[in-house]
Amino acid sequence: MDSDDEDDDGPMVSxxxxxxxxxxxxxxxxxxxxxxxxxxxxxxGQQLYENMYD
Known part of the structure; x- marks a missing residue:
């Protein structure tokens, strides 16, 4: 499982x-x-921020 995987809680961090x-x-x-x-x-965090403006 990679930290890019998302479920109901969003991205996961190890x-x-x-x-x-x-x-x-x-x-x-x-x-x-x-x-x-x-x-x-x-x-x-940077990815999530960038996705807000896509």
Whole structure:
């Protein structure tokens, strides 16, 4: 499963062994992300932002 997969909660982000809906991410969760997870989280956010204006 890739983080681009979407279900009823929208895009999912990996945090450790967990998959969390992008819209449920808190600043505390971001603080525990690895650099790679943070990079993916930012990429998804940018994609969502760009899609708002398509």
């Amino acid at each position: 945090i450790g062994a967990n998959r969390v809906p992008y819209n449920s991410i808190t600043s505390e969760m971001v603080a525990t992300m690895t650099p790679l997870e943070k990079e993916e989280y930012i990429r998804i």
